[in-house]
Structure formats: structure tokens, C-alpha cells
Amino acid sequence: METDALKPKPVYLNLGPAHPAMHGTLRLFCELDGEIIVRAVPEFGYLHRGFEKHCENSTWTQCIPYTDRLNYVSAMMNNVGFCKGVEDLMGIVLPERAQIIRVIVCEMNRIMDHLVATGTNVVDIGALTNFWYYFNVREKFYNIIEKLCGARLTTAYTRIGGVMRDLYPEFQAEMNDCLKSLDKAIKDVTGLLNHNKIFLNRTVGVGVISQEDAMQYGFTGPCLRATGVAYDIRKKQPYYQYEDYDFEVVVAANGDTYDRIMVRFEEMRQSTRIIEQAMAKLKPGPIMTDDKRAALPPKSEVYTNIEALMNHFKLIYEGIRPPAGEIYSCTEAANGELGFYIVSNGEGVPYRVKCRPPCFPIYQAYPKMIEGRMIADAIAVLGGLNIVAGELDR
Amino acid sequence: MDPLYLQNQFPDAIPRAFLDKGEAVVHVIPEELHNILKICKNDPQLKFEFLMDVVGVDYLGQQPRFEVIYLLYSLTQNHRLRLHVRVNEGEMLPTASNLWASADWAEREVWDMFGIAFSGHPNLKRILLFEGFEGHPLRRDYPVSKRQEIPEIEEKL
Numbered sequence: 001m002e003t004d005a006l007k008p009k010p011v012y013l014n015l016g017p018a019h020p021a022m023h024g025t026l027r028l029f030c031e032l033d034g035e036i037i038v039r040a041v042p043e044f045g046y047l048h049r050g051f052e053k054h055c056e057n058s059t060w061t062q063c064i065p066y067t068d069r070l071n072y073v074s075a076m077m078n079n080v081g082f083c084k085g086v087e088d089l090m091g092i093v094l095p096e097r098a099q100i101i102r103v104i105v106c107e108m109n110r111i112m113d114h115l116v117a118t119g120t121n122v123v124d125i126g127a128l129t130n131f132w133y134y135f136n137v138r139e140k141f142y143n144i145i146e147k148l149c150g151a152r153l154t155t156a157y158t159r160i161g162g163v164m165r166d167l168y169p170e171f172q173a174e175m176n177d178c179l180k181s182l183d184k185a186i187k188d189v190t191g192l193l194n195h196n197k198i199f200l201n202r203t204v205g206v207g208v209i210s211q212e213d214a215m216q217y218g219f220t221g222p223c224l225r226a227t228g229v230a231y232d233i234r235k236k237q238p239y240y241q242y243e244d245y246d247f248e249v250v251v252a253a254n255g256d257t258y259d260r261i262m263v264r265f266e267e268m269r270q271s272t273r274i275i276e277q278a279m280a281k282l283k284p285g286p287i288m289t290d291d292k293r294a295a296l297p298p299k300s301e302v303y304t305n306i307e308a309l310m311n312h313f314k315l316i317y318e319g320i321r322p323p324a325g326e327i328y329s330c331t332e333a334a335n336g337e338l339g340f341y342i343v344s345n346g347e348g349v350p351y352r353v354k355c356r357p358p359c360f361p362i363y364q365a366y367p368k369m370i371e372g373r374m375i376a377d378a379i380a381v382l383g384g385l386n387i388v389a390g391e392l393d394r
Numbered sequence: 395m396d397p398l399y400l401q402n403q404f405p406d407a408i409p410r411a412f413l414d415k416g417e418a419v420v421h422v423i424p425e426e427l428h429n430i431l432k433i434c435k436n437d438p439q440l441k442f443e444f445l446m447d448v449v450g451v452d453y454l455g456q457q458p459r460f461e462v463i464y465l466l467y468s469l470t471q472n473h474r475l476r477l478h479v480r481v482n483e484g485e486m487l488p489t490a491s492n493l494w495a496s497a498d499w500a501e502r503e504v505w506d507m508f509g510i511a512f513s514g515h516p517n518l519k520r521i522l523l524f525e526g527f528e529g530h531p532l533r534r535d536y537p538v539s540k541r542q543e544i545p546e547i548e549e550k551l
Contacts, residue, residue, distance in 0.1 A: 045522040052507075053531055057538050088415065215443045215469070218496030229469065236472055327415055328465055328476060330446075341449045341463065356447040356465070361496045393522060 010038065013375070017046050021124050021379045024389030026363075028378065035374050040367040047393035055353040059319030060086055060160060063353065068154040070355060070391040073116050074109035076145075077333045078391075079158040082353075084239065085329035085340035086160045090322045092294055097285040098162040099240045103278045105148075105157060106331075107271040108175075111182065112141050113334030113386070114222075114264040114271075121261060121383030122193065125202040125376075130189045137185045140178045144171070160320055161295045162288030172279050179272050186268060193261075203258035207369040207381030210255060218361035221336025222263045223385060227255035233332040245274050257384040294320050319348030335359050335386055357391035395473035399439065404430065419476045427479050428488040434466055434475065435493050442466040442475065445494035448501055450508040454534035458482040460510055464490065481510060489515040507532035 011032040016022035025046035031039040051070065055063045067078040080102050087094065094102070119134035142152045147168055149157045157164050193199045209219070211227045224231055232249045234242040250266040252259035288295045292311055301308035324346040330339035336358030343352040362385050370378040397418040401411035407426030412419055422430050434442045444467040451461045464477040481487055489512040490497035501512045502521040509530035512518060520527060526545040529536055 045524070048522045050531065053536075053538055056534075091415075213495075216495040218444055218446060218494070220446075231469055236469075237474075325414070328417060328463075328474070337446065339446060339465065341447070341465065343451055352451045354447070354449045354451075360499065364496065364499045 015375075015378070017043075021382070023120065023382060023387060025393075026382075026387060026389055030375070030378070032375070037370055037373060037375060037378060040370055040378070042363060042366055044363070044389065045393050047389045049394070051355065051394040052353055055350050057349065059348050060322065060350060061319060063350065064158065064160075065154065065156045067355075068156055070357060070394065071113070071333065071335065071338075071388045072153055072390050073388055074113035074334045075153060075155045076105045076109045076157050077113075077331065077338065079156060080106055081329075081331045081333060081338045082340055083158040083160050084331055085327060085342045086320070086322055087294075088329045089325060089327045089342055089344060090160075090291070090293060090320075092161055092289050092291050094162060094240075094289060095286045097166075097283065098287045098289070100278050100282055101163050101167060101287060102158065103240050103242070103245075104167075104175075104275055105145075105163075107274045107278070108141060108144070110271045110334045111268045112138055114268050117222075117334075117383070117386040118189075118261050118264050121257075121380070121386075122189075122199070124379045124383045125199070127192070127196075127199060130192055133185045133188045137178065137182050140181060144174055144178060147171075147174075159288065159294075161291060162286075166287050167282075172282075175275065175279065179275065182268065182272065186265060190265060200258070202376075202380050203261065203384075204256060205254075206257045206373070206377050207384060208254065208256045209365060209369055213365065213368070214255060217365040219336070219365070220361075221333070221358050222250075222267060223260055223336065223362050225250060226252045226259035226263045228253045233330060233337060239331065245277050247271075247274050257380050260384040293322075321346060321348055330356070333358055335388070335391075336362070355391070355394060357388075357394065359385065359387045359392050363387050363392060395440070395468075395471065395475055397475070400430070400433075404433075414476075417474060417476055419478065421478045421480075424479050424481055424485070424487055428490070430477070431464065431490050431493055434477070439471070440468060440475075441470045442468045444469065445490060445496045445500070448490070448497060448504055450504040450510055450532065452508060452532065452534045458485070460508060462487060462504060462510060483509075486511045486513040488513055491515055506530070509533070 013030045013032050016027040017025040027043040029041045030037045051066055054066055064079055067082045068075040070078045115134045115138045119131045123131045146152050149155050211229055214224050214227045228251050230249045230251050235249050247270045250263050252263050296315055297308035297311050302312045322344040324344055326343045328339060328341045330337050338358055339356035341354040345351045369381050395418045397411035397420050400420055401408040407430055408420050408422055410421040434440050446465040446467050449463040458480040460481050462479050466475040489501060501515055504510050505518055506520045506523055507530055524544055
């Protein structure tokens with residue numbers, strides 16, 4: 001028999017866009033040599049719905065519900081990111097209570113995002129139990145969110161100049177209860193994973209990216225911190241008085257899937273600390289700015305005072321009108337730097353809104369991280385990067 | 395960061411440099427864009443290791459029509475810079491993908507959405523929209539309600 005006939009021909013494999021392990025509508029086209037990926041080309045855009053074009057045709061307030069759909073796993077962080085951009089453009093400083101509420105909901109959403117990211121990541125490599133431990137807690141957080149704003153996923157909780165609704169009376173007790181069960185869930189899950197040989201074999205040294213490469217590709221968030229770079233906007237360029245909170249920036253050293261998972265574990269603990277400190281700081285006070293350019297006047301004034309009535313109508317009919325100008329404003333979202341570049345020409349609708357989703361640059365490095373490795377590794381790496389198609393495709 | 399630091403060194407390349415709501419902004423002429431970006435990355439005072447994003451804006455009715463903004467961040471210096479460059483329809487900008495890998499997809503998105511081409515780009519094709527899409531949807535003159543049919547595409551790597 002001729003040996004030439006046994007030479008392997010390249011095999012092409014199409015992963016996604018409708019594949020249970022591809023986390024949303026991502027598609028990966030691979031050239032295989034046996035089970036090794038020789039070349040991989042990601043294709044996305046299946047979830048592109050023209051977020052930026054929609055913003056140009058909606059009032060500033062109407063843009064907020066669109067931001068829920070960016071990273072739907074941690075919707076409130078997108079609400080906060082967008083509103084902070086517009087507020088910075090208008091020069092509005094939030095009242096203290098509104099700032100603290102935003103910190104609390106952001107950290108709560110960071111925990112939820114990390115629960116999904118680590119939970120689904122280990123499901124993809126065969127550890128289903130952890131997922132249930134995590135999703136029990138996540139459900140409790142969703143109950144809090146539902147009580148807070150009436151919706152579970154599409155929250156639209158913030159308004160330009162503050163938040164939609166104040167915390168409900170039992171909020172602190174329920175949150176403390178939730179954080180306790182989170183602590184238990186993290187202990188349970190790390191107990192199952194630490195020293196677990198299958199888990200370690202599947203994650204340690206898989207999908208390694210060096211510090212230099214990660215910075216070249218524009219990595220931010222847990223994926224960058226897993227390589228050892230201590231970049232966290234909450235520490236580097238603090239907003240909402242994050243400098244007053246006592247928490248650590250979690251870094252690892254190797255930049256592999258294991259480190260990315262472990263960084264997220266530890267960040268959940270740090271977020272717990274921030275929420276506890278924030279709740280201790282809460283004092284009664286306004287949750288909306290009194291800036292008449294953004295905040296609706298109180299109903300008692302609208303019914304009795306012609307100027308308040310006109311102000312109300314103008315804000316509803318024409319929308320908020322930020323002064324002409326442009327700004328780049330960024331917040332530390334669960335996945336990294338969530339930036340909004342906003343251009344206003346002084347009208348009631350944005351001239352341009354550009355969203356910088358954290359996972360867009362991260363996904364660009366994905367082929368490089370999996371080429372030369374097994375198909376199964378590609379799935380393990382993808383979960384660790386936490387690519388969310390909603391914000392990737394916009 | 396002091397935007398004048400750059401302008402004082404390259405007064406011909408940078409007609410405007412100022413602070414805008416605390417953000418450092420410089421406007422660069424397109425011919426010198428690549429040069430200035432290279433300096434932004436390598437100058438020890440600037441040291442911008444991150445190209446966070448490349449943004450396109452269509453100022454329909456103005457000359458030049460488009461603006462492209464490079465959002466830079468330096469971890470060592472902990473400062474940011476917004477680098478603006480104006481470009482007309484049909485004109486090209488030099489690619490920054492040989493300086494920062496993140497420019498690759500970011501520039502593809504600008505091409506996809508605005509039709510601004512980048513010379514020297516290794517793989518300048520659509521990224522969010524499908525091959526065969528006509529026009530560039532984030533241009534101001536692209537109607538918001540316009541719909542297009544998705545063509546049959548042959549499978550290829």
C-alpha cells in the first residue's frame with residue numbers, strides 16, 4: 001500500500017453559529033489536522049442590530065434600553081456606562097446616594113457576569129454541578145433586580161442624572177442574604193475545582209497569552225489581569241468615589257484559562273466587599289440630580305408651577321439636550337473597559353454614539369490562542385474569554 | 395497628559411491641541427498620522443501601549459466629511475489621548491495595525507460602517523455585516539429603514 005494514501009488531508013470544521021458551546025451566535029471556521037486546529041477564522045455579526053444607528057434616531061433617554069442588550073448578562077453596567085458618558089458631557093455630578101446605588105448595582109452585576117462566565121466555562125469542559133450551585137445564587141440576584149426595577153434582564157435602571165427608582169426597604173437584608181449564599185457557592189465550587197485533576201488538565205496552560213500580546217490586542221478586564229497587568233479603571237482613573245472603597249485589584253501571572261477563571265472567582269469576593277462597604281455608606285438623599293436640563297421636575301411643582309410644567313413637556317417631547325461636544329467615557333465593566341464615544345450637536349438626539357465593547361478586541365486574539373491546539377481546547381478558551389455576542393455584534 | 399507636549403514638537407503636523415473636559419485632544423493632518431501614532435507609542439513621555447478603539451464619525455456637509463478618532467491609553471503614565479484626523483470620501487488613511495494589533499479589527503469596523511479605507515491594512519473587509527452588503531450603514535445619508543437581502547454565499551475559508 002502506498003504511504004501517500006495515508007497522508008491526512010486538511011479537514012474543515014464549522015463550529016457555530018448555532019452550536020451549544022459557542023456562547024451565542026459565534027461562528028468559527030477551522031482547518032484541522034487530525035484533531036489539531038491549524039487555522040481558525042472567526043466570523044460574527046449574526047446579532048448585529050445597528051445599536052449605533054438606532055441611537056442616532058432616538059432621544060438620549062430612549063438609548064438607555066438599547067444598552068441593556070449590549071452585554072445582557074450584566075445589563076445594568078451598560079446602563080451606567082452610557083449614562084455616565086452623557087452626564088460627563090453635560091457636566092452633571094450625581095448626588096451621593098445615586099452614586100452609591102450605581103456602585104452597588106454595578107458590583108452586583110459584575111458578580112452575576114462572573115457567575116455566568118465561570119459557570120458556563122466549566123460546564124463546557126464537563127463540570128455541570130458547579131453550574132447549578134452558581135445559578136441558584138444568580139437566581140437570587142435576579143429576584144433582587146426584579147424587585148428593584150421590574151425587569152430581570154432588560155433593566156434600563158439608570159436615567160441620565162440618576163437612577164430610575166430608589167432601593168426598596170428590604171434591599172439591604174436581601175442583599176446580605178444573597179452575598180452569604182454567594183460566599184457558600186464560591187466555597188462549594190472552588191472545593192470541587194481546586195486540585196481537580198480533570199479541571200487542571202483542561203485549563204492550566206491552555207489558551208496562554210503573554211502580557212505584551214494582551215496589551216497589543218487591547219485586552220482589558222479579567223482577561224488582561226490574568227496575564228499580570230494590574231489595569232482596573234476603578235483604581236487607575238476612579239469614578240463614583242471608587243477610590244474610597246477598600247478592595248484589591250486581582251491579578252494572576254500566566255494568562256491561561258485557569259488564571260482567567262481564578263481571577264473571576266476572586267473578583268467576586270472583592271465585589272462582595274465593595275457592596276458591603278457601599279451599603280454601610282448609604283444615607284437617605286435624592287437619587288436624581290436637581291439639574292433641570294436632565295431631571296424631570298417633581299410632580300408637585302409640575303401641577304402648580306408653569307415653568308416646571310414647560311420644563312416637563314420639553315424634556316419629554318424634545319428630550320434632553322446635552323451641549324454640543326464630544327467625549328470618551330469609560331467604566332470598568334465585568335469584562336473590561338466599556339467605553340462610549342459620544343458626539344452631541346446640541347440636539348435632542350445623539351449625533352453619534354460609539355460603543356467600545358470589551359470583548360471585541362479580546363475576540364480578535366482568539367484564533368491566535370487556539371491555533372495548534374485541540375478543538376476541545378478551543379471551547380475551553382472561548383468560555384474563559386467570556387465573549388458576549390450582544391456586545392460583540394451590537 | 396499635556397496635549398501641547400506633542401504640538402510643540404510637531405507644530406506642522408498638529409494644527410490643534412487642547413484639553414476638552416479634562417481629556418487631551420490633538421488634531422493631526424492625515425499625511426503625518428502614522429508618524430504621530432508611532433511617536434505616541436514609542437515616546438517615553440507618552441508610552442501609549444493601548445489603542446482602545448478607532449471611531450469613525452460622519453460630519454455630512456462638512457469638508458472634509460469624515461473624522462476618525464484614535465483612542466489611546468498609557469498604562470505606565472496612566473493618561474489618555476484622543477487623536478482626531480479628518481478625511482474626505484475616497485481618501486485613505488495609513489493603517490495602524492502594524493503598531494497595535496487591536497487596530498486590525500477596529501479599522502475593519504470603520505471600513506464596514508463608513509467606507510473609510512486604510513492603506514496597508516492586511517485584511518480590509520467587512521466585519522459585522524455580510525459580504526455583498528451595499529453601502530455603509532453608519533453614514534448619515536444611509537436611510538435608517540433601508541433593508542437588504544442576504545445573498546447566498548459560497549462557503550470559503
